[in-house]
Amino acid sequence: MLMTGLSGNEIYCLAQKGFDPGNIVVGNSVHSLGLVRGFTSGLKMMSGGEIRSITELIVDGRHAAISRLEKEAQDEGDSGLTGVASELRKLGNLMEFLAVGSSVRTSSQAGPFFSTACSGQDLFCQIDSGYQPRHFVIGNVAYALGIARGISGGLKVLARRGEVKEFSDMYNHTRHLALQRLEAEAAERGCNAVVDITTRIIPFGPGVREMLMVGTGSYNPALGQPKVPYTSELTGEELWNLTQLGYAPHRLLLGTSVYALGLAGGFTAFFRSFARGEVSEVTRMVYDARENCLDHIRREASERGVDAVIGVKLFINELGAGLVEVMAIGTGIKKHPRVETQSDQLIPQAITRDRDTFFDQAPAMPGMPRPKTLERT
Numbered sequence: 001m002l003m004t005g006l007s008g009n010e011i012y013c014l015a016q017k018g019f020d021p022g023n024i025v026v027g028n029s030v031h032s033l034g035l036v037r038g039f040t041s042g043l044k045m046m047s048g049g050e051i052r053s054i055t056e057l058i059v060d061g062r063h064a065a066i067s068r069l070e071k072e073a074q075d076e077g078d079s080g081l082t083g084v085a086s087e088l089r090k091l092g093n094l095m096e097f098l099a100v101g102s103s104v105r106t107s108s109q110a111g112p113f114f115s116t117a118c119s120g121q122d123l124f125c126q127i128d129s130g131y132q133p134r135h136f137v138i139g140n141v142a143y144a145l146g147i148a149r150g151i152s153g154g155l156k157v158l159a160r161r162g163e164v165k166e167f168s169d170m171y172n173h174t175r176h177l178a179l180q181r182l183e184a185e186a187a188e189r190g191c192n193a194v195v196d197i198t199t200r201i202i203p204f205g206p207g208v209r210e211m212l213m214v215g216t217g218s219y220n221p222a223l224g225q226p227k228v229p230y231t232s233e234l235t236g237e238e239l240w241n242l243t244q245l246g247y248a249p250h251r252l253l254l255g256t257s258v259y260a261l262g263l264a265g266g267f268t269a270f271f272r273s274f275a276r277g278e279v280s281e282v283t284r285m286v287y288d289a290r291e292n293c294l295d296h297i298r299r300e301a302s303e304r305g306v307d308a309v310i311g312v313k314l315f316i317n318e319l320g321a322g323l324v325e326v327m328a329i330g331t332g333i334k335k336h337p338r339v340e341t342q343s344d345q346l347i348p349q350a351i352t353r354d355r356d357t358f359f360d361q362a363p364a365m366p367g368m369p370r371p372k373t374l375e376r377t
Contacts, residue, residue: 005083005102007354010120014082014104016347017127022078022103027069029097031061049170050177051208054142058210061097062086062138069099070115078103080114082123084136086214088202116216118196118236121350125236126195128342129243131218135189139182139213141174142204163292164323167258171325172296175199175254178211179231186229191217197233197252199329222338223248232331234311237351240341242310248336250306255296255328259289289326290314297328306332 004021006014011021066086073081084101101115115136116123123133178199186194197215204210215231223230232239232249239249293314301309312330 005100006104006120009349009352009354010082012349013124013347014120017124018106018108019079019104020106022073022076022105025069025073025076025078025081025101025103027065027067027072027099029061029064029068030091031057031095031097032093049143050174051142051144054204054208054210055140057095058088058097058140058142058204059138061088061095062099062140065097065099066115066136069101070113073101073103073115074113076103077105078113079106079111080104080116080133081136082116082118082120084115084117086136086138086212088204116196117198117214118216119354121352122196122236124350125240125346126216126218128346129240130220130222130339130342131193131195131216131239132220133216133218134191135186135217137182137185137189137191137194137215137217139178139180139185141178141181141211142208143170143174143211144207144209162260163289164258164260167323167325168256171256171258171327172254174211175256175327178213179252179254182213182215183228183231186215186217189217191219191229192223192225193218193220193230193232193249195232195234195239195249196236197231199233220248220339222336222340233329234331237346238311240346240350242333243339243341246335246337246339247307247333248339250332250334251304253297253300253304253309253328253330253332255293255300256325257289257293257296258323258325259285259292260323286316286324286326289316289324290328293326293328297330301332304332305334307334308332 002021003023004011005024006021014021066084069084070081081101081103084099087098087100089096089098111132112134114133116133117136118126126133182194182197194215194217197213200212202210202212215233217229230249231252233252234242234249242248294312297309297312309330309332312328315327315329317325317327
């Protein structure tokens with residue numbers, strides 16, 4: 001009996017490309033941080049920046065789970081995996097790395113086995129735009145703010161309003177490092193593009209975060225063989241529409257700014273908060289942070305020679321009293337004479353978004369973490 005995570009829309013879209021649905025497939029790997037790694041990580045957390053031992057642990061765990069996922073699908077005679085999700089969960093003092101996906105099959109066996117993070121609709125759009133899926137790829141960094149950076153940044157917070165370079169530099173470094181590792185993994189797989197990239201910041205433990213990027217390493221014959229694979233976070237239908245217009249994604253662009261209100265500004269904003277009306281000090285700080293963040297992207301886009309940056313999204317996050325982080329993400333695109341779609345029009349099922357039908361809003365039991373639902377990335 002067939003048991004698949006694919007929706008009716010996904011099954012229809014994939015059928016247009018010669019794929020039939022297969023079963024849900026699971027792979028996992030349970031790891032321990034270990035005493036040596038734990039001690040090393042503790043020392044690194046004091047200085048801040050990347051914690052390589054934890055990064056390596058997470059990379060090993062995620063790849064082990066994905067390898068088992070792919071082997072199970074290949075043992076069943078499947079042609080590929082769609083909707084691959086990579087999660088980590090705590091089991092006492094251990095970490096379980098879990099990978100889940102839905103397999104697909106084709107009688108033609110037109111290409112090698114593939115794995116992808118995208119949905120069936122997005123996969124249809126990518127294939128129709130000339131992007132052949134190769135492999136689910138990962139780029140990540142485990143990092144800590146660190147006591148040294150915390151003290152330096154804390155002095156800046158007290159001193160005056162403005163950008164806290166110590167924090168901005170670290171956040172920019174971790175985000176670009178994750179992207180570089182994603183690109184390197186795709187290049188090793190023979191890909192010239194990574195599409196459908198998603199970015200997440202995941203808490204790993206006290207004072208530690210994982211910056212995770214996942215995407216689908218693909219090959220598009222029209223793009224040639226660049227030194228570094230092209231990267232994009234555009235949806236499948238956006239990619240298809242741009243291909244129709246003769247554009248191809250060039251690079252995912254990132255920028256981060258961390259700003260401090262400053263002691264004087266903090267006091268002023270505090271007293272003004274008792275009265276109704278605009279708090280101009282905070283307004284200006286957030287505005288400056290956004291502009292500086294966007295300027296990071298403008299400079300990188302100019303250096304890369306892209307024609308435009310599209311799909312720019314701004315995220316704002318309060319890091320602590322008087323500190324705010326703004327992050328911008330967008331995709332730089334360039335006109336390309338050889339890209340084209342296989343179809344003249346996009347089918348309606350490819351732009352239909354599947355709706356959620358299960359919602360868990362019950363509070364977690366005391367001492368128990370709230371259960372998570374695995375979602376297709």
